[in-house]
Amino acid sequence: MPVPDFRAIVFDAYGTLFDVHSVASLAEQLFPGRGEALSMLWRQKQLEYSWLRAMSRRYKPFRDITRDALIFSCERLAIALDETSLQRLMNQYSSLSAFPENLQTLRLLRQAGVPLGILSNGNREMIEVSVRSAGMTGLFDHILSSETVQTFKTQDPIYALAPEAFACRPEQILFVSSNGWDAIGARWYGFTSFWINRAGLPLDRLDAAPQHQGSLLSDILPLVLPASSQ
Amino acid sequence: MPVPDFRAIVFDAYGTLFDVHSVASLAEQLFPGRGEALSMLWRQKQLEYSWLRAMSRRYKPFRDITRDALIFSCERLAIALDETSLQRLMNQYSSLSAFPENLQTLRLLRQAGVPLGILSNGNREMIEVSVRSAGMTGLFDHILSSETVQTFKTQDPIYALAPEAFACRPEQILFVSSNGWDAIGARWYGFTSFWINRAGLPLDRLDAAPQHQGSLLSDILPLVLPASSQ
Numbered sequence: 001m002p003v004p005d006f007r008a009i010v011f012d013a014y015g016t017l018f019d020v021h022s023v024a025s026l027a028e029q030l031f032p033g034r035g036e037a038l039s040m041l042w043r044q045k046q047l048e049y050s051w052l053r054a055m056s057r058r059y060k061p062f063r064d065i066t067r068d069a070l071i072f073s074c075e076r077l078a079i080a081l082d083e084t085s086l087q088r089l090m091n092q093y094s095s096l097s098a099f100p101e102n103l104q105t106l107r108l109l110r111q112a113g114v115p116l117g118i119l120s121n122g123n124r125e126m127i128e129v130s131v132r133s134a135g136m137t138g139l140f141d142h143i144l145s146s147e148t149v150q151t152f153k154t155q156d157p158i159y160a161l162a163p164e165a166f167a168c169r170p171e172q173i174l175f176v177s178s179n180g181w182d183a184i185g186a187r188w189y190g191f192t193s194f195w196i197n198r199a200g201l202p203l204d205r206l207d208a209a210p211q212h213q214g215s216l217l218s219d220i221l222p223l224v225l226p227a228s229s230q
Numbered sequence: 231m232p233v234p235d236f237r238a239i240v241f242d243a244y245g246t247l248f249d250v251h252s253v254a255s256l257a258e259q260l261f262p263g264r265g266e267a268l269s270m271l272w273r274q275k276q277l278e279y280s281w282l283r284a285m286s287r288r289y290k291p292f293r294d295i296t297r298d299a300l301i302f303s304c305e306r307l308a309i310a311l312d313e314t315s316l317q318r319l320m321n322q323y324s325s326l327s328a329f330p331e332n333l334q335t336l337r338l339l340r341q342a343g344v345p346l347g348i349l350s351n352g353n354r355e356m357i358e359v360s361v362r363s364a365g366m367t368g369l370f371d372h373i374l375s376s377e378t379v380q381t382f383k384t385q386d387p388i389y390a391l392a393p394e395a396f397a398c399r400p401e402q403i404l405f406v407s408s409n410g411w412d413a414i415g416a417r418w419y420g421f422t423s424f425w426i427n428r429a430g431l432p433l434d435r436l437d438a439a440p441q442h443q444g445s446l447l448s449d450i451l452p453l454v455l456p457a458s459s460q
Contacts, residue, residue, distance in 0.1 A: 048278075049435075051278075051281040052281070052384055052411055052436065054285055055281060055285060055384045055385050056415055056418045058437070058438075069435070071435055072432060075432040076431065154282055154286045155285050156286075181278070181282055185282065185285075185286055188286045188288060201306065202302060202305040204275075205279075205298035205299070206279060206283070206288070206298070207288070207290070
């Protein structure tokens with residue numbers, strides 16, 4: 001296989017770089033037996049609200065959308081959410097850990113001189129707090145946020161931040177996401193797309209497939225680094 | 231309350247005019263114990279695919295999206311879907327019934343001379359088959375489909391079909407939907423919006439509320455008709 005000439009590797013944040021599992025754990029701790037249902041609906045509504053707002057040009061910072069989605073999900077599931085529990089759940093987003101293989105993978109890429117970025121629906125402060133919390137300070141050349149363009153994935157303007165920041169063509173960027181819909185959106189946009197399919201899910205049926213697929217972030221290394229440096 | 235001067239009443243199709251319950255029933259019959267999980271995921275994916283395609287300008291007819299969503303949902307739930315079961319489930323969309331109060335409500339409005347329309351994500355043939363199947367032939371002045379504009383709700387161009395067809399301003403249209411997100415999208419667009427909240431769900435937290443709410447389609451009558459004609 002020829003080595004592709006990537007000018008940068010750009011990562012999705014939540015679920016890809018940062019493990020949001022601790023959010024579900026806390027939900028289960030606060031509401032025993034309901035944690036999984038709550039965290040699943042919360043995530044679904046967080047995405048749904050971002051898509052509806054993107055379609056109708058009603059941008060609102062992702063942190064606020066995340067809060068709205070949590071409050072709705074508790075109402076929907078008849079879970080009594082007091083202010084303390086709400087704050088504790090929201091604060092989990094400020095102390096996310098990285099998946100075990102992530103830091104080493106990012107450091108190897110950094111050592112090899114590959115420009116790295118984050119492109120996320122999150123607002124800038126949210127992402128920067130997560131970067132610090134996960135010990136990733138200084139690893140990224142660009143942190144690209146929905147805040148700049150006031151819309152969300154999969155709309156073109158947010159993906160377009162990456163080729164603009166790295167001054168290259170979309171296909172020269174390897175875009176890495178653990179969210180299947182995001183990996184497909186990235187492919188639609190024109191990136192070279194890598195789906196980190198951590199959960200072994202089937203691919204969404206949207207008539208497009210990411211060019212690459214793996215189950216861990218480190219699975220991108222053979223594609224990017226010469227064999228000797230891994 | 232002053233009687234609003236509506237120039238037309240425009241209805242969403244699936245779940246609002248047409249009862250999709252029979253789809254879930256058949257799913258349960260084909261896959262005992264899995265029917266509810268399948269029909270819920272199928273619906274969720276059908277909407278998700280429509281939103282992602284709308285955002286990324288990748289229109290595909292709603293019938294095909296519905297089929298894609300069914301195939302994905304079965305894969306995701308590890309349900310073996312043979313061609314016969316797939317066809318039977320898809321064919322349910324051609325024989326949907328109306329909710330019990332719908333026909334009478336539509337006839338009363340029609341008798342009172344209120345212009346009526348349908349505005350749906352469905353493709354034209356799909357909607358027309360459902361209209362015939364539910365005994366609603368001849369009740370509507372306009373059947374407005376995503377096919378014309380090649381995008382889906384909640385994007386402006388599909389909602390814009392209604393004021394164009396009825397030659398009036400958006401707020402002069404009473405838009406009726408049982409889907410909370412659609413009722414909110416309609417409000418965002420500028421319609422006067424009526425949410426038929428059949429399941430008694432909480433309203434989605436999107437910083438906008440439909441102006442009116444009820445639990446049956448007939449709940450729109452007091453708003454539109456003089457008391458004597460009901």
